[in-house]
Each structure stands twice: as structure tokens, then as C-alpha cells.
Amino acid sequence: MGTATCRYGRLRTALAALLACGTLAGTALVGASSASGAQRAKEIAPGVEYRDFDLRAAHGVAHAHLVSVDLNNKHVRIGLLRPGAVAARGRVSQLADVQGALAGVNGDFFHITETQHPGVAATGSAVGPEIADGRVLKAAVPHGQRFGPALPPGTTTEDVLGVGTNRTARLDRLTLSGSLSTPEGMWRLGGLNQYALPVGSIGAFTSDWGGVSRARATCGTDSSRSAPCSTDTYEVTVRGGQVVATAGKPGSGTIPAGTTVLVGRETGAQVLRKLYRGEPVRVEHHLVAASGAAYSFAIGGFPVLRHGTPPAGLDNTVATVRTAVGIAGDGHRLLLLALDGASEYRSGLTVAELASALRSLGASEGFNLDGGGSSTLVVRQPGKRAVSVLNHPSGGTERAVANGIGVFPAS
Structure with a gap:
């Protein structure tokens, strides 16, 4: 597996640059698979973009869904998707609609x-x-x-992955x-x-x-x-x-x-x-x-990338559908990533491959969230009143989860 690192300042150019960079620690972009076949990001709202693409990994091709959030944009903020109580569960789409989120992914293990x-x-x-x-x-x-x-x-x-009162994201311990x-x-x-x-x-x-x-x-x-x-x-x-x-x-x-x-x-x-x-x-x-x-x-999970380097000991044998977050732009951009659970993509990524994928997208820090049947990414398309689930949950339907990361319009 390769060990070179590709770093890019802007998400719009990251995927194209990956093609030139080649395989990175077992994962490589093999092309976008949206209906149009384009690799350009789609703006969901000011400061929020969505795209999907394929990643070739050791166990097969994984399909990724990615929401990029510009934390420098005052029209958007990050918040906790939650079902109203700590000891409760809800589907990501339900939590997002009730709270008025623009987009979101599932969160911590529970x-x-x-x-x-x-x-x-x-x-x-x-x-x-x-x-x-x-x-x-x-x-x-x-x-x-x-x-x-x-x-x-x-x-x-x-x-934890946290966003501070200064609107800067970072990995920390609480x-x-x-x-x-x-x-x-x-x-x-x-x-x-x-x-x-x-x-x-x-x-x-x-x-x-x-x-x-x-x-x-x-x-x-x-x-x-x-x-x-x-x-x-x-x-x-x-x-x-x-x-x-x-x-x-x-x-x-x-x-x-x-x-x-x-x-x-x-x-x-x-x-x-x-x-x-x-x-x-x-x-x-x-x-x-x-x-x-x-x-x-702040939300729980575990780090898979620190200062651009995967920590020692990341598992590189068990591949599955995963959800993760990358931090780029010195803490001013969040990359919310969820893999697709459709049968042809269910081989997924190992934790080590996930870290490499986040790094290849420009992230300097990476954070793993709950995966498998919990992995869900939702987006509210422009002009729509409700979010849509854009990946295919591997269990066939959305799983009720404890929390999630929500992207909200700033009030």
C-alpha cells in the first residue's frame, strides 16, 4: 500500500487531484457515480455542498456520500441531532426534519x-x-x-469531535x-x-x-x-x-x-x-x-487521523459500511462522510482505509462514528421541506440511533 499524502486546500479540487495522486494507503477514487456522472459538488445551501463518489479498496469498491460544511460561513452552523432525551433513539431523517436540519449523519455508538x-x-x-x-x-x-x-x-x-464557541472544529477529550x-x-x-x-x-x-x-x-x-x-x-x-x-x-x-x-x-x-x-x-x-x-x-466516537497521520494500531482487516467526519482548513471545514450500504458496495472500508480516504479529501483530522446498519446521510434538497436519505442503509431501512451531527441554517 502507498504511504504518500495528498493535501488540498479546497474540497472542489480534492477529488480530481486524487486521480493524479493515485492509490493512497489502499483507497483510490474511481469516479463519481451521480446521475449526471459529474464530479462537481452540488450546493445545498450557503456553505454546504454535497457530492458522491466511488472508492476502490482492498475488499472492493465502496460508494461514499459526502457533505462539506464551511464553518466560516455565518449562514450555517453545526448542532447535535438528538431525540429529545439522552436515553432515547430516533431515525436520522426524523431527527433532522424535527430540528430543521439541512443535512446530517448518524453519530456515536450507543x-x-x-x-x-x-x-x-x-x-x-x-x-x-x-x-x-x-x-x-x-x-x-x-x-x-x-x-x-x-x-x-x-x-x-x-x-470527542467538537465545534467550539469560536466556530472552529477540533478533536478533543471531555x-x-x-x-x-x-x-x-x-x-x-x-x-x-x-x-x-x-x-x-x-x-x-x-x-x-x-x-x-x-x-x-x-x-x-x-x-x-x-x-x-x-x-x-x-x-x-x-x-x-x-x-x-x-x-x-x-x-x-x-x-x-x-x-x-x-x-x-x-x-x-x-x-x-x-x-x-x-x-x-x-x-x-x-x-x-x-x-x-x-x-x-460535541459528540463521541474515536480518532482515526491526527495532524494528517493515522494513529498507530488502526485496524486494516475488518471492512464494513462506515460513517466518519474529517476536519480540514485548520478547523474551518467539516467533511461528513457516510458509505453506501447497497449490496454492491457493502464490503465497505477498514478503519485504516477510512482514515486514508479522509486524508485524501484534505482532512487533517479524522473521527470515526457508528457504522454498519447505523450509517445514514441525509440532505434537504433546495426547495424541499424534508430531508432525503441519500445513502442506502445496509439494514434495508433506517436504524434508530442515539444522536447525530446536524447541519443547520444559522438563526
């Missing part, structure tokens, strides 16, 4: 199945952190509790910083609206979680998703700065605005059992970016 713990249902919530319109919705689950393919070396469930303070002392929070909590910790659940049972948060361990649920649990409800209710196990149901439900397991449960109704408590939580940046949007 809690899609639950077979190891009888009586406990899948929550549908994402693995990694979420920030929507500057508001923190959730933090990352422990590494051993994630869904999706094995993470590349050096990556964690805290890795860590939960939170505490529970009582007259008896202060304890660190181990989770925020997560389907899995670290062993021995206390997690906070807010109205953003939704009405799904919180019991799954006490199942498994930090290293094993299938480990039994904890038998040492406790729950405390806080409103107006004081304890208003307690329970011997995690509950369910909608959490009112201004209310926080604390769920403890093992040592965390023992701490919560010491709290009584009416006792004053203070709960604080926020996400801390490794870079120190402030984000208006």
Missing part, C-alpha cells in the same frame, strides 16, 4: 442491546459525551462498558468534573446521565436523561460489560438544594426540571444511605476539555 442482564432493557443512550447548544447532556461511560469495535490504542470513550457536597463532606461524581457507572461511584441523572430506568447504570464493571448488576445500590432525589426522597434501588420515570437523581453503587451507595430527607446537599457537574476549549457542540 447502548443498542442488553442480553447479559435479565430484566434490564437497553437504554439507547450514547457511549461518549454530548454537548448540544453549549449545554452538557452527558459524560462518557467506562471503557469496558462501551459498544462498538475495539478502540485504537491511546483512545478512550472521552474522545472529562467529567462533578461533586456531591453535604455537611458530612464532599464526594466526586462518577457519572452524568450514563447507562453505566464506574464501580463504587455516584452518578447524577437530570431531566435530560428521560424516563428510562436508571437500573442499567449499576450493571457490569469498569472492565466487563457483561458482569452482573450490583446488589449494593441506593438512590437519592435532590430538589431545591435538599434531599426530598430516597430509595433502595434505581428507579425510572421522567425527572422534573431542577431535580437531580443520584444513583450510587457499592461505596457510592454507602455514601448515599447516610443522607436523610431534608438534608442540604449541593450537586455540581460539568465537562472539562483537555484543550481548555469551550464547545457549543
